[in-house]
Amino acid sequence: MITRILVDGDACPVVDTIVEVSAQVAISVLLFRSYDHFTYKMYPEHVHIKYIDGGRDAVDFALLHEVQHTDIVVTQDYGLASLVLNKATTVLHHTGYQYTTQNIEQLLLQRxxxxxxxxxxxxxxxxxxxxxxxxxxxxxxSLLQILKQQTLDKSAHHDT
Structure with missing residues (x-):
């Protein structure tokens, strides 16, 4: 069961899309941002922002520390994706493809x-x-499909 969507939010172009979709399915969103990307933008109640102070990868480490097995993580950072891949239910790139244990090595090598x-x-x-x-x-x-599949899996699990 998906409980949250964690977003590597500094340069994520789909934050508004995530906020919109998550509101439809009543899932909370946790945005991780550095103070360099501070905003006064108001978000709905189900969206929380964690501002992180620190070095180059501080946001990544904060997200990594927070992630749970029931989370979806959205990031364009292949390194972060490789670290959370075995911790989160799903790791998704902002273009919609899913990071997997089968494709992450090739992505890191290409980078x-x-x-x-x-x-x-x-x-x-x-x-x-x-x-x-x-x-x-x-x-x-892609996000809607993942959430729909999780809902179907959850209902099938409860039916057995």
Missing amino acids: FYNQQERQATKRYGKGPKPFTHAQRQTFKA
């Missing part, structure tokens, strides 16, 4: 090779491309 190439060529991109409406819809559909 490593990309870093090596950037260092060797001294060419750094302009950052990620703008997040599209289609990507947002794909994420929303």
Whole structure:
């Protein structure tokens, strides 16, 4: 049974989508952000923000410390995903694909090779491309499917 959605929230482009979907299914959301990403934005009662002070990975470590087996974690950080993969029910990228024990090693390896190439060529991109409406819809559909499946699994478990 899913109890919460934990979000690596500093650069997450789907926070509003998560808030919307979680309200529909009555699941709480816990956003982890550094104080560098402080906001006065008001969120519904089921959304809580944990502001973290500290170094480069402080938000990741706070989320890692908090995660429970019944949580969904949303992050675009492959390193954090690899650490929470065996702790959370589901680990989801903001584009909608699910991190698994089968794909995480390849993702980490690709990240490593990309870093090596950037260092060797001294060419750094302009950052990620703008997040599209289609990507947002794909994420929303993935999250809804996961939540729907968990609900079906829960009801099937109670019926036996």
